Amino acid sequence: MNSFNFKKFLFLFKVLGSGCYLVYLGFKPDVIEVERKDLRPHMVWKDEEWFRCQKRVLVDSEFSTGTNVEVRTKVEPFGNIWVPAITIKENEDRKLLVKYKSLNGGEDEYTKTSVPYSEIRPSPPPFGSRTLGLMENVDALLECGWCPCVVSMVLCGDRYGVLLGPCKQSKDFEHLQLRPSVKWKDGTWKTKQKKSKLLLM
Known part of the structure; x- marks a missing residue:
């Protein structure tokens, strides 16, 4: 690979097209773009035999890996707000690991956190250009x-x-x-x- 030298990737994150993929790592930089030629299936050597690892994906379609979502979080003095995020994977505790732009960080700083399903939702659909009403x-x-x-x-x-x-x-x-x-x-x-x-x- 051009500028990275990692021993392995955790899993394929999202197919971008044109032979490129997003891949999730367990350490920073935790999400990177990789060409197909720089990827291979993850194998485990056991009992003098190679075994291919089982892939782990989210089964809920609205929260599948790589989906744009919104996460509810509290920000003073505005109370609960919805922050745009992207899903990474489901953890063992049945919470979703997501990543979003840090609220108090710089432009290129991101927060990675686990949230319960009750605090996450798909990105709302566009509503068009209609006029908004008083008290709406x-x-x-x-x-x-x-x-x-x-x-x-x-x-x-x-x-x-x-x-x-x-x-x-x-x-x-x-x-x-x-x-x-x-x-x-x-x-x-x-x-x-x-x-x-x-x-x-």
């Missing part, structure tokens, strides 16, 4: 992820004022930085109901 439950794109909020003002120039999270911090966003809030339940997306009453702080 939406998610706003912050640097750390998607924060649940409520539309408090419809402004000119395709902009909206929102109240962010439980702290109800007021901030303006462009339309492209917002999306309707949806909930992943029983394998389907459900739209959150509009608030009947908006409390302005």
Whole structure:
């Protein structure tokens, strides 16, 4: 290989096409791109015979290895937010190992952590370009992820004022930085109901 000298890879991560693959390692750099010519099946020598290791994959289609997902995590003062992530593998404790951009790190720093299935969901589908309504439950794109909020003002120039999270911090966003809030339940997306009453702080 060009710039790496590792004894073995843990498993194939994702097929990229054009003869390239993403591979997961148990140490940094933990995910790298590799050409097909630099890969071989992992074999174990036992009792004077070579055995091919059984591959381990995620069986749940919405969370299969290499899938773009969102992970719920708490960020003060905004409460629970949804962070874009990618699935790596299922651990022995039935939690998913995922990787996402570090919330407090540099641009190229990433966090790798195990999360229960209850704290992970597929990436929501695009909602199009429809106008958002006053008091509608939406998610706003912050640097750390998607924060649940409520539309408090419809402004000119395709902009909206929102109240962010439980702290109800007021901030303006462009339309492209917002999306309707949806909930992943029983394998389907459900739209959150509009608030009947908006409390302005």
